[in-house]
Amino acid sequence: MADLQDEPHSVGIGAEDLPAPFAPETAASALERAAALLSVHPVADGCNTFVWTLRQSPYHDIDTPDGGVDTDIPRLRAGGVGAQFWSLLVPPGRLREDATSDQVVSDTLEQIDVALTLMHRYPDHLCLALSADDMADARNRGRIASFLGPVPGRTLTDSLGALRAFHALGVRILAPAGAPWAQQDLTAFGHEVVREANRLAMLLDLTGCPPAVACQLAGASKSPVIISNTAAAALTPHPANVPDEVLIAVREANGLAMVTFDTARTGDSLHAVADHLDHVRAIAGPQSVGLGAAFGAEPPGPRPAGLTDPSGYPRLIAELLDRGWPESDVTALTWDNAQRVLRDAEFTARRAAH
Known part of the structure; x- marks a missing residue:
């Protein structure tokens, strides 16, 4: 059944859906090829922060273009987005550093509630996805497969109950960054978290982790790990970008490093973003490079020219x-790598169950 579900089907993007070409005289043929590829292998975007925006401004209607945000259904469709990971993290600066674990859990539950409400509000466009099969099925039905996560690792202190509860609510990604068990080194409890996440087929998102801890997490996990939004520190030495040793660890874990669209982290042009993708592909390998734009903020942050919203x-x-x-x-970058990582995580969970 899974093989049948994985058979590519068009998601409806065509030449008429494309934004104006970046270079009309030379890019027409490449844009036509891009449209053909995206119709069968749409983009699986690893990071969108719109859930937080919607929580602050619930009046947004993403069924129509909205100038106040960079994410809406028309632009997701025009960009050929077929799967979206909806971040449940509270943006930096919005959550007090001294917040208790209970407060972080409460905040995360509210984020989940907003995300599920978003799925229910647009059932003709968005479909909650819990597995790789769901991802393929949503594409075949012309929906955008919507994964919940990551949730913050700070929600877990000395018990794994919160992790299992989040899984039961549909969450499939955990971000260890900032958790007391993943600060300078991965603690004994941190190893327990990794094992339980593997058992539940929940992906570990290493975004924001110190390089040494990121490498430890990648090495400890039996499932692939992801970095949902990043760029190459070798090209842009931004603190949120990852050095080559982390990209190598991701490659060795059969994971996925997803490149963001952020002027401060990648440069101010589409060509600069492509340079980062070239570098990640060269170091991590074509099987471990993906896209994680991190759209969804209000107001939209500085974006590279040509990539100001998903339609780019x-x-x-x-x-x-x-x-x-x-x-x-290219098809591995847009769709196949993300689906492969999900399938590998599910295989690891089934093997652990036996």
Whole structure:
């Protein structure tokens, strides 16, 4: 059944859905190829922070274009987005450093409630996804597969009950960054968290982890790990970007490093973002590179020219094709790698159950 569900089906993007070409005289052919690829292998975007925005401003209607945010259904469709990971993290600065674990849990539960309400509000476009099969099925039905997570690792202190409860609510990603068990070193309890996440087929998102801890987490996990939004520190030495040793650890864990669209972290142009994708692909390998734009903020933050909202994805794919990326590497970047990571995590969980 899974093989049947994985058969590619068009998600409806065509030339008429594309944004204006970045270079009309030379990019038309590449844009047409990009549209054809995205119709079968749409983008699985690893990070969107719109849940927090919607929690603060519940009046947003993403069924129509909204100038106040960079995420809405028309632009997701125009960009060929077929799967979206909806972050449940509270943005830095919005949660007190001295917040108790109970407060963090309460905040996270409210984020989950807002995210589930979003799914229910737009059932013709968004579909809650819990597995790789759900991801394929949503694409085949013309929906955007919507995964919940990550949730913050700070919600877990000396018990794994919260992790199991989040899983029961539909969450499939955990972010250890900032957790007391993943500060300078992975503690004994941290190893327990990794084992339980593996058993539940929950992905570990290493975004924001110190490099040494990120490498420890990648090495301890039996399932692939992800970095839901990052860029190459070798090109842009931003504190949120990852050095090559972390990219190598992700490759060795068969994981996924998803490149963000953030001027401060990648540079101010589409070409600069493509440079970061080239670097991650060269170090982590074509099987471990993905996309995690981190759209969804209100107001939208500084974005590279040509990638100011999700509708810019076809331009980026066209740029990569012009750079000589094989179509197999492009389809791995947009869809196949994300689905493979989910399937591998589920296989590890089934093996643990036996």
